[in-house]
Amino acid sequence: MKDKMLEIKQNLNLANYTTMKLGGAAQHFATLNDEAEIPELMKFAKNQNLPIFILGGGSNTIVGDAGFAGLVIKNEILGRKIAYEDETSVEFDLGAGENWDKFVHYAVDKKNLSGAEAMVMIPGTVGALPIQNVGAYGQETSDIFVSLKAYNLETGKFETLDAEACEFGYRDSIFRAHASGKYIITSVRLKLFKKPPTPPYYAAIEKYFTDRDIALEDVTTQEIMNAVVKIRSNKLPNPNEIASSGSFFKNAIITSEKASELRQEFGENIPLFALENGDYKIATGWMIDKAALRGKMIHGMRPHSGNALVLTNISAKNYADLAAARTEIQQKVFEKFGIKIEQEPLEI
Template sequence: MLIQKNWPLIDFNTFGFNVTASEFISITDIDQLKELFDSHQLKRTDIGILGGGSNITFTTNFEGLLLRNEIVGKTTIDENSESAIIEFGGGEPWHGAVLHALSLNLGGIENLSLIPGTVGAAPIQNIGAYGVELKDVFRSLSAFHLPTGEIHHFDANSCEFGYRDSIFKREKRGNYFIVSVQLKLSKNASIKTQYGDIQSTLNAWEIAKPTIHDISKAVIQIRESKLPNPAEIGNCGSFFKNPVVSSEIIPALRVQFPDIKTFPAGMGLTKVPAGWLIEKAGWKGFRRGDIGVHAKQALVLVNYGNGTGQEVIDLAHEIQADILSKFGIALEMEVNAW
């Protein structure tokens, strides 16, 4: 098994930062992980796990052993008249998993079309969009425990899913390499059109009774119209989480900002779109050198070519401080900084 030295990562992070990993290996099967464990490589404290690189901001070169998840595979585990359980390799591209489900006429993840990254990274983040989250269809995952070399299995409860959150971003952070994920997908999925511009897009297409395929096409068109293609402009998609705040502070904010956008989040909580806050504060389209805020979507920070990860993080901190000052709301980064 070959461990690459000083491996360039410019093609392995969607921001396109020109950084390197001092040691790098592509993991294509569990046997490689077992071999690394047996050789005591996994006892190191400088190990990183990389999926699609679409939720990472490298602030400098990675000094350590970087494991890239390239375990692929798509298998139907169980099926009945109402649903099917599909197991995907952790290194499968997420959008590829969506397309596979659609090819089998299985619904549940069509609203998550075109989200970048891998299947293995999806439960870590509990990815979500347009009214759907991964946890809605999640059945289980299998993960290699780096400290012990054991395969552990997690159901939805043990993953402790939250808003863009799971146990793998907290207590289990960095301890597990996700080998496979099982999703329970429906043959009679309920169509969700009430979020974002899905319904208006369908109306423009004169589609009165949309299928899961129509929803996917609509989501793809919406995302492509609003979000920059990382192949053209480096970015990680949504950089900040939508803050969830006490509903008690909303009336005062609405007096000051009558056009504030809000969504109920349950139990006396309200979600405020981070993109609206950033745009209202005047950051949309901001540029400093090769780093900036996208002109069409204020939630997206971008690298126009030769920017650095540290410059992106510095800009993010400036935006956070400004939003806190103007609105009294703390923004949390969705992207991980390394």
């Protein structure tokens, strides 16, 4: 179908649109370049009684072998403008289809702004940020989030949602819970800062500088971003060479009692991070490693040798291979630690 320059394709292989390179076809597929196109897409879906799935960069999406019997909309809405600026901060309105990593480089390299420098090299688009409260190395979306604009599929109207309305949690939000499939995010407003960051920093970042005898108080925003680039480059596979979805499992949240139990059994150097509510976050990659799964081929999938949290697709041919590998990893980790680990990417 082609109507008003809006093309809807049929039976498009979604494996080509996700970084894991698995999955079946979309019954219908359209690229969204402007929010003004949404009503026409909604009309098409309604007339054929089709479910809708919104796809961004495909780095946080796993597609089943059956594909998607509905309309997949690839969000490529672009745009970057300053919405507000004062002596201490700058707020940007960003199109949901904007490349996130490119924006981080722009914010740091061109504008010398802080707040997102540790989230460099995270693949995907801006629209994915609030969905799972994307974060890395001590920073996350909720720290810099102001609001978003989204089309409500139920009411057919645009809405503005602030941070409270998004109900951010660890790699979580309403968009992964009770509002899943309810909205098409068209733009996101983020607030970055003119003041450079100050310690304490995430442990891996601090270690990077202390190993080089660089005082943490003297570190610049640019240097933190560059450090994270080097750290991630050493730990993550090259996405141009190896298929993956980045971090495939969430870091697990455990109680203080469970943390004490693990310290007694495995020693004091367990990678635990205290949370404000008294619970702890434990590095799931460390658990996968201790379960002797790092670098092991499992149904064509392999926990990456540089970071076992990253599940890479070496020779898997279908979603069934991935599902079998995921189950085996979850079982092995539970057997050793008594902790259930959860998948991070969304599935369709």
